[in-house]
Amino acid sequence: MYSGPDGEKAWPKKYPFCGGVFQSPIDFHKDILQYDSNLLPLEFIGYNVPSTDQFTLINNGHSVKMYLSPAMFIRNLPFEYTASQLHLHWGNRNKSEGSEHTVSGKHFAAELHIVHYNSEKYPDITAAMDKADGLAVLAVLLEIGPFNPSYEKIFRHFWNVKYKDQKVLVPGFNIQELLPGRLDEYYRYKGSLTTPPCYPSVLWTVFRHPVKISQEQASSNRTHFPDWCLLKNSFVVSIVIACILGVLITLAVAVWLLKKKSCKKGGEDNRGVIYKPGMYEEEEDITKI
Numbered sequence: 500m501y502s503g504p505d506g507e508k509a510w511p512k513k514y515p516f517c518g519g520v521f522q523s524p525i526d527f528h529k530d531i532l533q534y535d536s537n538l539l540p541l542e543f544i545g546y547n548v549p550s551t552d553q554f555t556l557i558n559n560g561h562s563v564k565m566y567l568s569p570a571m572f573i574r575n576l577p578f579e580y581t582a583s584q585l586h587l588h589w590g591n592r593n594k595s596e597g598s599e600h601t602v603s604g605k606h607f608a609a610e611l612h613i614v615h616y617n618s619e620k621y622p623d624i625t626a627a628m629d630k631a632d633g634l635a636v637l638a639v640l641l642e643i644g645p646f647n648p649s650y651e652k653i654f655r656h657f658w659n660v661k662y663k664d665q666k667v668l669v670p671g672f673n674i675q676e677l678l679p680g681r682l683d684e685y686y687r688y689k690g691s692l693t694t695p696p697c698y699p700s701v702l703w704t705v706f707r708h709p710v711k712i713s714q715e716q717a718s719s720n721r722t723h724f725p726d727w728c729l730l731k732n733s734f735v736v737s738i739v740i741a742c743i744l745g746v747l748i749t750l751a752v753a754v755w756l757l758k759k760k761s762c763k764k765g766g767e768d769n770r771g772v773i774y775k776p777g778m779y780e781e782e783e784d785i786t787k788i
């Protein structure tokens with residue numbers, strides 16, 4: 500959900516593609532669905548990544564992405580598309596149903612996106628992302644059900660990347676475990692990135708069968724990444740900590756000064772005692788007179 504002054508409604512002003520045609524996400528309802536017998540089940544090559552290889556999970560301040568192996572790619576699309584990264588859309592405190600795509604108006608708990616770029620035509624994702632045939636994204640709708648150990652292989656690292664620019668290494672595993680069992684049923688359409696800059700460059704494959712994750716897994720993700728965590732960064736957190744430290748140091752100095760002052764008072768009293776011999780001298784002088 501994107502609201503507020505920089506929310507969804509403001510995107511077309513800043514990013515012209517966000518108000519255009521071929522926009523994603525969409526709602527899949529019977530009026531727009533059409534069976535296409537030419538569509539083939541996708542083939543996933545290199546998706547089974549050994550645990551000795553590692554993926555980098557990073558919080559870029561807008562979302563948490565896991566960079567994938569360049570050895571992973573998809574076949575049975577018009578071009579060969581190489582994997583780049585995956586990320587999730589999981590809603591927030593106010594909106595627990597965070598899927599981007601909907602089916603007959605129904606939102607799902609969350610949505611996984613595995614982003615690929617056309618590696619037959621473009622050297623990297625940056626070159627591909629604004630081209631009409633540049634990207635292919637696999638989308639998995641997530642609904643609440645039993646605990647999902649495969650998704651946990653990513654989720655358990657989330658607490659390490661709560662703040663902007665934090666990253667962590669995730670041991671390799673079979674990324675195909677994140678996809679539903681039925682890979683032959685999916686919605687296919689030509690659309691766009693769902694967030695700015697909204698380039699109309701995505702060939703979408705949204706699997707028809709959702710994958711289940713537990714309520715605990717879904718809600719712990721939302722608590723790990725409340726809005727402020729992604730928007731504010733570790734720099735802001737550092738400033739807050741510095742402010743708290745500053746206040747503590749000021750208090751410590753104030754206490755020390757107060758203590759010193761009271762010590763000084765004590766010193767004057769002592770000096771009164773020291774003066775006593777002088778008084779004897781005076782007395783002596785008086786006796787001399």
Ligand SMILES: [Zn+2]
Binds near residue numbers: 588612693
């Ligand atoms: Zn996405």
